[in-house]
Amino acid sequence: MVANITILCDFDASKRPRPARLIAMLKEIHTLSVIAKECTPIAGVRSFSFPALLTAKDRTPAQEQIIKAHCQNGAFENLIFTPNRLCIREHLSSLPPQQLLIVEDITLLPFALEYRARYKETKVLIDLREYYPLEYEDNKEWLASFGLFFQHLCEVYLPQVDGALCVSEGISRKYYERFGVQSLVFLSLPPFFDLTPTPLSSPIKILYHGFVSPDRSSTNLIEFAQKLPSDYTLYAMVLSNQPEFFRSLRENAPGNLVFLPPVSLEEIVPFSNAFDIGLIPFFPTTFNLAHCLPNKFFEYLQARLCILSTPLSEIGQFVSQQHCGVCAREFSVDSLLRALTSLSREDILAHKHRAHELAHTFSMECNITKIRHIVMELLGF
Known part of the structure; x- marks a missing residue:
């Protein structure tokens, strides 16, 4: 009816x-x-x-x-x-x-x-x-x-x-x-896209997309990039409603933190398909962040990316149950890096293929x- x-x-x-x-x-x-x-x-x-x-x-x-x-x-x-x-x-x-x-x-x-x-x-x-x-x-x-x-x-x-x-x-x-x-x-959940996991890049391409702000601990992106091994590059496709904070973030970014212009809502998933790892870097600084299960998480999955996240409760539970990535043990940049480097290139590729298996179910x-x-x-x- x-x-x-x-x-x-x-x-x-x-x-x-x-x-x-x-x-x-x-x-x-x-x-x-x-x-x-x-x-x-x-x-x-x-x-x-x-x-x-x-x-x-x-x-x-x-x-x-x-x-x-x-x-x-x-x-x-x-x-x-x-x-x-x-x-x-x-x-x-x-x-x-x-x-x-x-x-x-x-x-x-x-x-x-x-x-x-x-x-x-x-x-x-x-x-x-x-x-x-x-x-x-x-x-x-x-x-x-x-x-x-x-x-x-x-x-x-x-x-x-x-x-x-x-x-x-x-x-x-x-x-x-x-x-x-x-x-x-x-x-x-985003629309289903008929995509396949891309071959692993060299250096490996990590993507964070979304908003940046102090309450999201977004300055950690700089520390994370500074400590990344040379075979990884971090890309940030971000927006902010705090121009001065965003300007400072860009000015202090190391060379392996690349800022990308945002794409439209409809283009996010196909654009992200070219990357290897989708990053969720949030700390539980607020109740909403502690319990988030954000749009970007499922967009990464739909883009056939391996998930890398801090140990947020609901994301951690999903990643553990679905075997589609890895979560840090602690809320720190160093722990996030340890989780990343625990993955072999074969592990990352396997998680990308697991995301491919889950793409229709979570669409x-x-x-x-x-x-x-x-x-x-x-x-x-």
Whole structure:
């Protein structure tokens, strides 16, 4: 049965892996609409846009103080129903009654619940992409402002949803323990690509792609590269929302740390296929990092790379069970290097071929059946 479904995103949905893939999986069956901040038009989908707010780096000290005062005084509706978002109501009203609203950012959950209050048959499904109350837990200023805001959203609005997805077991468990919300773990799997493992390079090519920032211990990339044996090269295809940090990273990089221009979301997997090892260098500096099972992990797998990771709990469990790489014993650069050099060239190639065996099982195509079942069960089809 075809349903009317709208996805709500507080960012451009087409440029974030998880919502972009959710759209791709649902639009072939259901009548799909997307309401997103600065939304890029999406083929086969009714797309609606709302403007962005000022980011933290663009706000004045006075504007920052107003936000902090709202948070500390409990005036959270001023941060939810902001002028730029009010057109979400109009966009929803322009559509026929929706059977399902999927919320990709908890800041927009109140709009979905407001809609459900008018249309009693509508269901609300939220995708918990991280543990929001600790999103920037290493920043005391954030904890004293937006941290309170996200805590409020989770306490007041989250228990009202009809269903929830989550990115990992650890984060799912935390939401249940703290807010009583049960969620289904829905892995962030990329589309299947008909690729084969490439022959091992010389020197061996290690790839890290994604964001770099201080909370991700990204300066460790420099130490890691400095200590790499001569038969390895580290490539970084990265973005950052902290220009000065990124500039410093590049300026201090040794010659065997090569920075690459980012490619589009659709190109990440085929581009990565030319490398040998996919690196997950995170330390458990935050709750979300400690329990991450990120997009890049499954993109490395789909690209037929050997996985090299720090001993993060869920990544370590996956790598151990699936025999697709190696994890360090400790959270240190030296331990990560020891794990790397424990692998022979034959070991790396074997892990690349194991990734090839796993590529279809851990692809978006296998997620399609799961998300269709979740939607049908939620709607009572």
